[in-house]
Amino acid sequence: MTNIEHNLYIINWNHTDRQTYLFGSRLQFLEDGAVSCENAMMPAGTVMQEWNSRIYDTISRKEPALPLLIEGKTYTFRIFHKEAFPGSAIYRVNFYDREEKILASDILNPAGSEVECPQGTYYYVLSLINAGFETLSFHSIEIDSDTMLDSPFGKVVDRKGDHAVLYCILPERIGGMIHCPSSIESDDFPAAMVVPYQMTLEASYFSDAAVSEKLSQYTKLHFLSYSPDTVAIAEWLSERYPGSAVTNFSNLSELRRKCYETFHV
Numbered sequence: 001m002t003n004i005e006h007n008l009y010i011i012n013w014n015h016t017d018r019q020t021y022l023f024g025s026r027l028q029f030l031e032d033g034a035v036s037c038e039n040a041m042m043p044a045g046t047v048m049q050e051w052n053s054r055i056y057d058t059i060s061r062k063e064p065a066l067p068l069l070i071e072g073k074t075y076t077f078r079i080f081h082k083e084a085f086p087g088s089a090i091y092r093v094n095f096y097d098r099e100e101k102i103l104a105s106d107i108l109n110p111a112g113s114e115v116e117c118p119q120g121t122y123y124y125v126l127s128l129i130n131a132g133f134e135t136l137s138f139h140s141i142e143i144d145s146d147t148m149l150d151s152p153f154g155k156v157v158d159r160k161g162d163h164a165v166l167y168c169i170l171p172e173r174i175g176g177m178i179h180c181p182s183s184i185e186s187d188d189f190p191a192a193m194v195v196p197y198q199m200t201l202e203a204s205y206f207s208d209a210a211v212s213e214k215l216s217q218y219t220k221l222h223f224l225s226y227s228p229d230t231v232a233i234a235e236w237l238s239e240r241y242p243g244s245a246v247t248n249f250s251n252l253s254e255l256r257r258k259c260y261e262t263f264h265v
Contacts, residue, residue: 006152008171008178008197009067011051011126011141020049032202034139042130049128051141066126067143067176069117076144076151079110080198080205081137088133091126091141098122114147139205142197152180154196156214157189166218167192168237170200170230172252191218200233220244226252 013035020027023041025048030036042048053066069075083089091108095118103118117124126141144151156166167189171180180194193214198206215221221244225234234246249255 006180006194007145008153008180009143009145010173010176010178010197011066011143012176013049013138013140015065017050019047022046022048032139034137034205037136037138038134039130040134044130044132046130047127048130051126052123053125054123066124069121069124069143071117071119071121073145074114074116074147076142076146076148077108077113077115078142078144078198079108080139080142080201081110082204083133084135085133088131089136089138090129090131092129093124093126095121095124112148137204139201152194154193154211154214156191156193158191160190163191163217163219165191165220165222166215168195168221168223169193170195170223170225170233171197172227172230195223195233195237199237215241222247224255225249226255 012033014029014033016027023039023043023046025037025039025042028036037048039048051065053064053068055064077091077093079091081089091110092105093108093115094105095103097103097120103120104116106113106115108115128138144153146152153171158166169180169189169192171178171194178197196211199211221237221241223234223237223244223246225231225246226249231248234248238244238246
């Protein structure tokens with residue numbers, strides 16, 4: 001059966017720094033967690049926003065905005081935003097030791113970058129750098145606890161290969177973390193996929209070409225939900241993909257218990 005072990009961290013822009021409002025920045029915090037930003041005067045190269053993993057920052061007295069990472073482990077970073085001009089927003093992650101020395105620095109590709117947390121890391125900082133944008137719609141940053149190859153999100157496991165029904169297990173967000181099955185290689189689902197986080201967002205924040213190509217191979221999608229949040233997502237996705245089906249379970253345990261006799265082919 002499936003296990004809830006895989007973690008996905010979602011970072012929103014829910015705080016501001018002193019430099020955020022430099023040069024007349026205007027921010028609008030939207031209901032879906034996105035932030036709309038406008039600034040026609042900020043020079044390129046200005047760090048506009050930062051997220052810090054420090055447990056206690058004596059200067060700003062802010063709680064950590066980033067999850068703690070394991071030294072030596074590789075993570076996948078993805079950025080969900082919409083730029084007026086590609087490349088006009090740069091995202092950088094710096095890793096520091098206890099002496100405030102930079103151990104490593106990486107520029108992130110919004111579509112996905114694999115980054116290793118160096119040995120000796122005490123904390124790390126993720127920066128949004130203005131590289132010439134005047135407007136930016138920012139939704140979130142995703143930190144996957146695995147590499148792009150090993151992550152279960154968006155990976156189709158098809159045990160029959162008949163391309164009939166694809167069962168789509170919806171991930172559940174609890175606070176800043178998303179839980180999902182670490183493995184879906186089970187007889188419960190002849191063909192199954194853990195729905196990637198970006199599928200639950202408005203299409204304007206990402207390119208769904210790769211996801212759509214996988215889904216188009218199947219004649220029918222069957223979304224499996226098990227909580228109020230996932231039920232709402234399933235209903236929205238069923239409208240986005242006409243002809244799909246939805247089965248709602250009262251909780252994940254019920255899904256695990258009943259899916260075999262309900263969906264076994």
